[in-house]
């Protein structure tokens with residue numbers, strides 16, 4: 001455990017996840033080329049993006065159950081295989097239906113990857129480092145996001161659709177071969193066992209057992225609260241809001257998007273250390289991040305006129321912290337479930353943020369449409385992506401943040417009462433801080 005080989009195995013798993021995120025984000029940055037190739041509206045293409053997120057969310061529970069049955073090696077390799085096939089279809093597609101089928105396969109393969117790499121870590125590492133590894137895995141995915149924004153966009157402009165998407169398929173195939181050669185579920189002696197815990201037979205009772213753990217549901221609501229706001233911004237609505245709503249150039253918008261990604265890459269490891277160092281304060285950390293994001297969105301949305309550039313920078317930095325904040329959800333699942341249920345538990349957690357993203361993405365589009373129609377009917381000459389429309393449409397996110405906050409508070413109360421039964425008392429944060437200050441003085 002925690003050996004050079006552990007790092008190699010994790011590195012290959014992380015590479016497979018980088019490839020998955022690269023596949024995931026490639027259509028989003030190829031919007032104009034796709035609209036031209038398939039002769040469809042950009043709006044229809046953005047709906048495709050939402051469908052892929054939906055497929056990803058629906059697949060979480062089946063994939064989690066399969067992960068507990070077959071282990072991460074099989075799931076990561078299977079995911080890479082399906083994504084490679086999907087990307088070949090996208091590369092060769094001349095008509096939209098084949099491209100859609102390819103994107104569905106990409107959603108399925110992608111769904112298997114992140115939670116399997118998170119599960120792989122628990123087979124190869126022990127101790128506080130495991131809490132940090134989840135953040136490192138998530139950070140590596142951000143590399144895939146960056147690769148899609150600059151190098152892939154450049155490749156697409158140089159060699160065209162088939163060769164650039166074909167190159168992504170080759171990256172997927174390389175990931176598949178490396179996983180088959182190097183990734184195993186645990187070192188030769190086996191992973192740490194949790195054999196003393198009796199688990200029911202059959203996938204359904206086991207899934208229910210994972211769901212009934214309050215820590216799993218605390219993880220679900222953590223992910224629900226914090227992932228969607230970043231996803232909605234990075235994957236769909238951030239670019240039109242910045243360019244059409246606020247009048248920034250496309251280069252400036254790309255710069256803002258990169259700030260989200262870079263802030264996440266810095267915040268992730270810091271949150272990883274914090275969760276490993278203060279495991280009993282993880283939910284307080286999550287609540288602070290949810291509160292911060294809600295506050296910043298509120299200020300942006302009620303700002304008279306266009307929000308100033310410095311405020312937009314604060315917003316994208318807050319969104320950058322929200323992404324790694326959502327990863328803390330997997331740490332709740334890890335510490336409250338036996339290893340043999342971790343696949344199912346992680347699948348449940350990962351569904352949270354993607355269900356919220358899938359719901360919010362079209363709702364924002366619908367609200368934009370309604371606001372636009374009402375204003376046009378009232379005689380105003382405004383565009384669909386006007387800032388006043390975004391101001392109202394983005395307020396929908398406050399409902400997700402508010403619901404998420406309330407549910408995290410509720411689930412942590414239940415989780416803490418379960419801990420109390422086991423003799424672990426988690427006092428209020430102010431009491432802990434006061435004791436810490438007294439300790440420093442004395």
Ligand SMILES: NCCCC[C@H](N)C(=O)NCC(=O)O
Pocket residue numbers: 110114115138141227230231234264323324326327350353
């Ligand atoms: N853009 C934010 C990335 C944060 C990672 C996140 N916690 C997560 O759940 N990722 C799942 C995945 O499949 O990427």
